[in-house]
Amino acid sequence: MSTTATAFDPQTLEGLLTDGGKVLTAPDDLAAYGCDWTRIYDPAPLAVVLPKSTEEVQAIVRYANEQHMALVPSGGRTGLSAGAVAANGEMVVAMDRMNRILDFNANDRLVQCEAGVVTEQLQQYADEQGLYYPVDFASAGSSELGGNIATNAGGIKVIRYGMTRDWVLGLKVVTGAGEILELNNGLEKNNTGYDLRQLFIGGEGTLGFITEATMKLARQPSNLTVMVLGLNDLSNTMDVLQSFRSKLDLTAYEFFSNEAIAHVQAHAEVPRPFETECPYYALLEFEATSEGVMEEAMALFEHCVEQEWVVDGVISQSEGQAEKLWQLRERISESIAPHTPYKNDLSVRISRVPEFLNEIHSVVSKEYPDFEIIWYGHIGDGNLHLNILKPADMEKQEFFKRCETVNDLVFEIVQRYEGSVSAEHGVGMVKKKYLGFTKSAEEIAVMKGIKKVFDPNGIMNPGKLIDSD
Amino acid sequence: MSTTATAFDPQTLEGLLTDGGKVLTAPDDLAAYGCDWTRIYDPAPLAVVLPKSTEEVQAIVRYANEQHMALVPSGGRTGLSAGAVAANGEMVVAMDRMNRILDFNANDRLVQCEAGVVTEQLQQYADEQGLYYPVDFASAGSSELGGNIATNAGGIKVIRYGMTRDWVLGLKVVTGAGEILELNNGLEKNNTGYDLRQLFIGGEGTLGFITEATMKLARQPSNLTVMVLGLNDLSNTMDVLQSFRSKLDLTAYEFFSNEAIAHVQAHAEVPRPFETECPYYALLEFEATSEGVMEEAMALFEHCVEQEWVVDGVISQSEGQAEKLWQLRERISESIAPHTPYKNDLSVRISRVPEFLNEIHSVVSKEYPDFEIIWYGHIGDGNLHLNILKPADMEKQEFFKRCETVNDLVFEIVQRYEGSVSAEHGVGMVKKKYLGFTKSAEEIAVMKGIKKVFDPNGIMNPGKLIDSD
Numbered sequence: 022m023s024t025t026a027t028a029f030d031p032q033t034l035e036g037l038l039t040d041g042g043k044v045l046t047a048p049d050d051l052a053a054y055g056c057d058w059t060r061i062y063d064p065a066p067l068a069v070v071l072p073k074s075t076e077e078v079q080a081i082v083r084y085a086n087e088q089h090m091a092l093v094p095s096g097g098r099t100g101l102s103a104g105a106v107a108a109n110g111e112m113v114v115a116m117d118r119m120n121r122i123l124d125f126n127a128n129d130r131l132v133q134c135e136a137g138v139v140t141e142q143l144q145q146y147a148d149e150q151g152l153y154y155p156v157d158f159a160s161a162g163s164s165e166l167g168g169n170i171a172t173n174a175g176g177i178k179v180i181r182y183g184m185t186r187d188w189v190l191g192l193k194v195v196t197g198a199g200e201i202l203e204l205n206n207g208l209e210k211n212n213t214g215y216d217l218r219q220l221f222i223g224g225e226g227t228l229g230f231i232t233e234a235t236m237k238l239a240r241q242p243s244n245l246t247v248m249v250l251g252l253n254d255l256s257n258t259m260d261v262l263q264s265f266r267s268k269l270d271l272t273a274y275e276f277f278s279n280e281a282i283a284h285v286q287a288h289a290e291v292p293r294p295f296e297t298e299c300p301y302y303a304l305l306e307f308e309a310t311s312e313g314v315m316e317e318a319m320a321l322f323e324h325c326v327e328q329e330w331v332v333d334g335v336i337s338q339s340e341g342q343a344e345k346l347w348q349l350r351e352r353i354s355e356s357i358a359p360h361t362p363y364k365n366d367l368s369v370r371i372s373r374v375p376e377f378l379n380e381i382h383s384v385v386s387k388e389y390p391d392f393e394i395i396w397y398g399h400i401g402d403g404n405l406h407l408n409i410l411k412p413a414d415m416e417k418q419e420f421f422k423r424c425e426t427v428n429d430l431v432f433e434i435v436q437r438y439e440g441s442v443s444a445e446h447g448v449g450m451v452k453k454k455y456l457g458f459t460k461s462a463e464e465i466a467v468m469k470g471i472k473k474v475f476d477p478n479g480i481m482n483p484g485k486l487i488d489s490d
Numbered sequence: 491m492s493t494t495a496t497a498f499d500p501q502t503l504e505g506l507l508t509d510g511g512k513v514l515t516a517p518d519d520l521a522a523y524g525c526d527w528t529r530i531y532d533p534a535p536l537a538v539v540l541p542k543s544t545e546e547v548q549a550i551v552r553y554a555n556e557q558h559m560a561l562v563p564s565g566g567r568t569g570l571s572a573g574a575v576a577a578n579g580e581m582v583v584a585m586d587r588m589n590r591i592l593d594f595n596a597n598d599r600l601v602q603c604e605a606g607v608v609t610e611q612l613q614q615y616a617d618e619q620g621l622y623y624p625v626d627f628a629s630a631g632s633s634e635l636g637g638n639i640a641t642n643a644g645g646i647k648v649i650r651y652g653m654t655r656d657w658v659l660g661l662k663v664v665t666g667a668g669e670i671l672e673l674n675n676g677l678e679k680n681n682t683g684y685d686l687r688q689l690f691i692g693g694e695g696t697l698g699f700i701t702e703a704t705m706k707l708a709r710q711p712s713n714l715t716v717m718v719l720g721l722n723d724l725s726n727t728m729d730v731l732q733s734f735r736s737k738l739d740l741t742a743y744e745f746f747s748n749e750a751i752a753h754v755q756a757h758a759e760v761p762r763p764f765e766t767e768c769p770y771y772a773l774l775e776f777e778a779t780s781e782g783v784m785e786e787a788m789a790l791f792e793h794c795v796e797q798e799w800v801v802d803g804v805i806s807q808s809e810g811q812a813e814k815l816w817q818l819r820e821r822i823s824e825s826i827a828p829h830t831p832y833k834n835d836l837s838v839r840i841s842r843v844p845e846f847l848n849e850i851h852s853v854v855s856k857e858y859p860d861f862e863i864i865w866y867g868h869i870g871d872g873n874l875h876l877n878i879l880k881p882a883d884m885e886k887q888e889f890f891k892r893c894e895t896v897n898d899l900v901f902e903i904v905q906r907y908e909g910s911v912s913a914e915h916g917v918g919m920v921k922k923k924y925l926g927f928t929k930s931a932e933e934i935a936v937m938k939g940i941k942k943v944f945d946p947n948g949i950m951n952p953g954k955l956i957d958s959d
Contacts, residue, residue, distance in 0.1 A: 128728050128841035151736070173681050184679065187656070200932045209871040210653065210837045211910040212642050212692055213917055213928045214955050215937050219688035223681055240736060259597050267620070267709060311782040368679045372597035402678040441680040448682055459682045463669045468684050470943035474936060486683050 029067055029090065029112075037080040042072040042118065054115050055093075055107040057100035058160075059451060061421070066093065066107035071118045075193055075201060075232040081114055082230070083199040085480045092480050094226035096168025097139060099160035101364060102449030104172060104225045104485050111483075114230065116167050122146055123233070130238045131190060131207050136167025136231050140174075143236065152238035155182035159354050167231045173223035175445035177350070180401040181272040182239065184445070186222045191235030194221050197228060197476025207235040220471065225447055226482040228475035242272060246309040247343040248322065250334040251299030256375040257330035258303050258400055265305060265321050266401075269314065273306040274401025281353045281397045288356035291348045297333035303400070304350050306343070353397050360410035361417060362395070363424035367435055368444035371403040377438050378405060384430050385409065389423065404444040407431070432458040448486045456487070498536055498559070498581075506549040511541040511587065523584050524562075524576040526569035527629075528920060530890070535562065535576035540587045544662055544670060544701040550583055551699070552668040554949045561949055563695035565637025566608065568629035570833060571918030573641060573694045573954050580952075583699065585636050591615055592702070599707045600659060600676050605636025605700050609643075612705065621707035624651035628823050636700045642692035644914035646819070649870040650741040651708065653914070655691045660704030663690050666697060666945025676704040689940065694916055695951040697944035711741060715778040716812040717791065719803040720768030725844040726799035727772050727869055734774060734790050738783065742775040743870025750822045750866045757825035760817045766802035772869070773819050775812070822866050829879035830886060831864070832893035836904055837913035840872040846907050847874060853899050854878065858892065873913040876900070901927040917955045925956070 031044045038044070045054070046068045055064025067090070072078045085092050093107040095115040100106075107113045116137035124133040130152060134143060140154075140161040147154040156169065158176030168174075170192070174185045182188075191207040204218040205211055221231055252258060262274055279300050285291050294302065309315050318336070325331040337343035369377045378396060385394055391412055398405040409427075411420040432442055436458040443452050443459075456465060468487055475481075479489050500513045507513070514523070515537045524533025536559070541547045554561050562576040564584040569575075576582045585606035593602040599621060603612060609623075609630040616623040625638065627645030637643075639661070643654045651657075660676040673687040674680055690700055721727060731743055748769050754760050763771065778784050787805070794800040806812035838846045847865060854863055860881055867874040878896075880889040901911055905927040912921050912928075925934060937956055944950075948958050 126839070126841050128732055129839050131839065173685075175679055175681075179679065183656075186685075187652075196936070200936075202930065202933050202936070204933070206908040206910075207839050208837050208910055208913075209840070210644055210648065210868070210873045210913040211928070212644075212912050212914050213910055213921075213925060214692065214694070215689050215697075215940055216642075216655075216692055217933060217936060217940075220684050223683065223685055225683070228684075240739070263597055270709070311780045313780040313782070368677050370595070370598045370600065370676050371678070372595050399679070404679045439675040441675075441677055441682055443681050444677075444679040445681050452682075456682060459680070461671065464671050464673070464686060467665070467669075467671070467686060467943055471684055471940060474939035474943065 029088070031068060034070060034081070034084060037084055038072065038077050040074040040077050042070060042077045045069040045071070054095055054113045057098045057103060057105045059101060059103040059106065062103055062106050062108040062450065064107055065110060066113045067110045069113040069115055071115050073118050075195060078114065078195045078230050078232050079199055079201055082195050082197065082480070085112065086199060086478050089478065090480060091483050093482055094167070094171065094230055096137065096165035097160065097163040099164040100168065100172065100449060101366070101446040102443065102451040104447050104449030105168065106450065109484065116165055119232065125150060129207065131235050132238060133233060133235045134166050135233055136165065138166045140164045140166065140169060147238045150238070151241060153241045154188070154236065155239050156185050156188060159351065166234055166236070170222055170231050170234055171224060171226050172447040175399065175402070175404070177273050177275065177399065179399060180274050181270060186219070188237050189218060189222055189234055190237050192218050192221055192231055193233035195230045195232060197478070197481040223447070225449060225486045227472055227486050229481060242308050244309045245272065245306055245343055246315070246318070247304060247306050247337040247346040248318070248334055249294040249346050249349065250303045250305070250325070251295065251297050251332045252301045252303060252330065253299060253332055255301055255378060258301065259372060259375060260328065260330045261303055261325050262401060264325060268317050268321060269307045271305055271307050271401065273304065275304040275350045275398070276400035277302050277350055277353060277397035278395065280393070281395050282349060284356040284395065285349060285352050289348070289352050291345070291352060294335045294346060294349060295333045299332050302349070304346065350397065353395070357395055357408055357410060361420065362408040362410050363421060365407040365431060366404070366444050366446040367407060367440055367442065368402070368404045369438045369440035371401070373438050374400055374403055374405065377434065377440065381407065381431055381434050384434065385427060388427055388430065428455065435459070450485055453486060453488070498557070500537060503539060503550070503553060506553055507541065507546050509543040509546050511539060511546045514538040514540070523564055523582045526567045526572060526574045528570060528572040528575065531572055531575050531577040531919060533576055534579060535582045536579045538582040538584055540584050542587050544664060547583065547664045547699050547701050548668055548670055551664050551666065551949070554581065555668060555947050558947065559949060560952050562951055563636070563640065563699055565606065565634035566629065566632040568633045569637065569641065569918060570835070570915040571912065571920040573916050573918030574637065575919065578953065585634055588701065594619060598676065600704050601707060602702060602704045603635050604702055605634065607635045609633045609635065609638060616707045619707070620710060622710045623657070623705065624708050625654050625657060628820065635703055635705070639691050639700050639703055640693060640695050641916040644868065644871070644873070646742050646744065646868065648868060649743050650739060655688070657706045658687060658691055658703055659706050661687050661690055661700055662702035664699045664701060666947070666950040692916070694918060694955045696941055696955050698950060711777050713778045714741065714775055714812055715784070715787070716773060716775050716806040716815040717787070717803055718763040718815050718818060719772045719774070719794070720764065720766050720801045721770045721772060721799065722768060722801055724770055724847060727770065728841060728844060729797065729799045730772055730794050731870060733794060737786050737790060738776045740774055740776050740870065742773065744773040744819045744867070745869035746771050746819055746822060746866035747864065749862070750864050751818060753825040753864065754818060754821050758817070758821050760814070760821060763804045763815060763818060764802045768801050771818070773815065819866065822864070826864055826877055826879060830889065831877040831879055832890060834876040834900060835873070835913050835915040836876060836909055836911065837871070837873045838907045838909035840870070842907050843869055843872055843874065846903065846909065850876065850900055850903050853903065854896060857896055857899065897924065904928070919954055922955060922957070
């Protein structure tokens with residue numbers, strides 16, 4: 022749809038914001054609120070509106086329907102798929118001022134939040150209540166809950182705690198048609214028809230705005246203990262995973278290559294886990310709730326060494342050591358950032374990971390022998406992050422162009438393995454043209470039909486995820 | 491929609507079943523396949539078709555669209571809301587012959603099943619692989635997986651393992667429009683837009699047929715240990731729950747009244763848990779993985795006694811004892827069955843359970859002082875089963891009529907507590923007219939819009955869950 026920038030009058034819109042919301046039109050604000058962490062599209066919003074309440078969001082949506090104005094929801098702007106970029110004269114609706122924690126009940130372990138609550142704020146709040154919000158990832162300090170839900174954020178603890186989806190017990194939303202819906206009311210069990218909450222989770226703001234969420238909290242984990250293991254063969258990551266999780270409830274099972282560690286060491290003061298250099302590393306974490314659990318873990322480690330799946334390993338003896346070992350994994354992203362990585366976020370069934378990774382690696386390294394490839398990811402969920410680093414002497418535009426040409430080869434492999442072109446980062450604008458490698462034409466047609474039910478005039482985040490017909 | 495019974499020709503339909511499916515029209519078959527465990531509506535299907543493959547289901551759906559014929563999906567026929575009853579000349583499509591386990595992968599812990607696999611068959615299969623399918627409930631010996639998914643079945647382990655929804659990693663469906671969709675391909679992580687799988691889960695067969703499902707399995711629990719506790723005050727169930735789950739991962743937290751135990755004792759050879767008679771009982775279960783866990787559990791028990799929340803208690807010392815204690819809870823339903831119970835399956839937020847139950851109890855016992863009321867349920871999930879027993883000298887029709895008149899009073903309380911009129915049994919025909927007590931008119935309108943996207947001609951299970959406009 023086309024926006025009607027000429028007809029827009031900030032004062033009319035501001036007049037609708039009776040709870041103290043405001044409208045920004047200064048060029049710096051447009052640039053800041055019009056983008057996310059992708060840098061492929063230039064921000065060019067019409068204006069930015071910062072509502073203070075669900076009712077204000079409803080007024081904005083009704084106004085936008087009248088004016089045929091496109092709206093882009095904006096949270097912490099940490100997205101990696103340009104799902105919250107306003108590059109075409111849209112109105113940005115930023116949730117930054119709706120950042121209150123509204124209610125908490127210890128018996129229910131439920132916390133009711135406005136959409137602009139920052140992930141880390143929720144984690145800390147949970148901690149103060151003696152509880153735990155288990156969804157965690159690199160951008161937790163900036164990302165906002167509404168965005169996490171709209172993109173069904175994953176992260177480093179999915180193997181035990183699932184995705185954001187698993188922690189949303191209630192949503193308040195404003196649909197693209199301007200209706201306020203209260204979805205699921207914080208109930209654990211509610212079998213009364215289609216669970217519309219599930220469509221807003223991962224819906225990337227194309228159906229409406231999430232304005233409030235009722236989130237479940239968990240028991241705090243106790244004595245989290247980390248092992249880092251060195252492996253010579255990628256396929257052994259699966260043997261190790263199966264051994265450990267047959268006996269222990271793992272809270273993480275991550276993977277990274279020796280090249281990834283080298284970048285972390287070059288970038289930060291993080292020591293190697295042990296002397297032995299291995300092509301691959303697995304990091305696993307569990308709650309060492311008793312001596313018995315530690316003994317079990319050590320026995321499993323020894324079994325893996327005996328089977329020659331594991332070459333060397335280290336186990337944390339304190340919280341501080343556990344955190345240090347985690348840095349080997351958590352600081353990869355920032356360590357490779359100066360090399361302008363081209364990121365792909367792929368998934369397949371867990372058992373297919375080694376074969377899948379090898380096949381993609383050989384295609385990419387054959388086509389682009391001059392590019393460095395860094396692999397890491399949430400291997401316990403079948404989720405791999407493929408990062409292609411820009412050679413220092415290559416122009417950025419030229420580099421991205423060449424990476425895009427390799428995408429078809431990569432996604433053809435994803436399709437053959439029945440995998441996903443976006444495991445956790447979402448589709449947005451960046452992956453939209455590749456959606457057909459994961460979803461059939463019939464499924465995409467149904468998605469378009471559902472979009473029309475919630476957003477008949479197509480004002481909600483147009484051009485993201487799917488195109489209108 | 492009206493069916494066109496006169497135009498129906500079994501031979502034409504049979505001719506479409508190229509994989510060995512068959513059509514039944516004998517009166518006994520119509521009676522057997524046309525109903526579920528509710529006995530409110532008389533079965534009156536046009537015919538019964540038993541397909542053998544997804545392609546046959548697709549052929550049936552296409553034929554039904556051409557003929558304007560209503561279809562009713564049928565699984566194990568154990569439903570309690572008449573979601574699978576064919577009372578209006580519909581064609582029953584029964585999944586009984588699609589009962590194969592198709593594939594299993596130990597690394598993925600995934601098992602691919604046809605929709606007609608019986609729950610217990612899946613549980614046993616998982617056990618043979620050294621794994622665990624954790625969704626369990628009284629009808630597991632007859633209920634089929636497709637029906638479990640279509641009604642998002644819950645049961646006795648939800649507090650730890652969630653609902654059926656949490657174990658479905660992939661679905662193959664045939665939509666009401668006759669399209670085959672493969673949803674999510676067994677992936678743990680797949681953020682590529684609206685998760686249509688979630689709509690078929692709990693969709694009660696109104697959007698299309700589930701023909702295959704890829705289910706996740708869990709690690710087998712070890713040394714499951716049961717405690718039964720006696721309480722004088724209902725509100726203490728919440729104190730006990732909070733104490734225990736702050737330290738232990740409970741696998742169950744159930745509740746029943748002294749009246750419920752009395753029925754179990756009258757019906758079966760199940761001993762009382764302990765001498766002391768209490769108005770309420772809580773049954774909790776956990777994995778006693780070490781001596782430390784048992785010590786923790788005993789310390790928690792002592793704390794609850796000191797606080798005077800718990801009057802008496804017993805803990806299982808063996809698997810056999812644990813099973814015996816479970817019978818106190820699991821045999822309630824069969825024990826009260828001879829009294830023709832009128833069942834309601836309600837939920838609210840956990841913290842509101844005591845107040846909610848007391849309010850409903852006082853209304854029901856005031857309005858119907860001659861009716862016996864039996865309470866039990868999955869109190870750790872906020873889910874209560876309210877059973878009103880028929881007085882021996884009252885006619886069944888008269889009894890149901892009087893119970894229905896109390897429904898409005900009960901559901902008004904549910905609405906005020908922002909609860910659900912169907913926690914786990916679904917809506918079907920029985921709860922359809924009460925849907926508005928849990929969902930707003932706007933939400934129901936959206937549901938109708940979604941139904942039209944999948945099932946434009948309204949052939950899928952019409953008259954269940956929602957009415958067409």
